[in-house]
Amino acid sequence: MSWQRVLTAQETNRILGCIKRSVASRSREMILPLYSALVRPQLEYCVRLSSPQYRKDMDLLEWVQEMATKMVRGMKHLSYEDRLRELGFILEKRRLQGDLIAAFQYFKGA
Numbered sequence: 001m002s003w004q005r006v007l008t009a010q011e012t013n014r015i016l017g018c019i020k021r022s023v024a025s026r027s028r029e030m031i032l033p034l035y036s037a038l039v040r041p042q043l044e045y046c047v048r049l050s051s052p053q054y055r056k057d058m059d060l061l062e063w064v065q066e067m068a069t070k071m072v073r074g075m076k077h078l079s080y081e082d083r084l085r086e087l088g089f090i091l092e093k094r095r096l097q098g099d100l101i102a103a104f105q106y107f108k109g110a
Helices: 002-020 030-052 055-071 078-089 091-108
Strands: none
Touching: 002 030, 002 055, 002 091, 030 055
């Protein structure tokens, strides 16, 4: 497991804990902007920077997303995949986008 991913997961988990403790309302309108502004950029940066190759690394970053989706009120009854689709928290799409950009740059000769 990469130390960068572990540090990113720890830091984003701390941010989620701060959000959980400081925000009284767990509505989608409150959690989604906070997640998008504070947590998601760090996860996306980690995904794009080092493109996780191992399943353990991907699971670690997905675990942070799962904790964020569980914070939203009224979504605990849904499965993890349904919560992701409902909220739009998809890191896999970002991973694929980064791979496509890298492939394009390789073929272009950059």
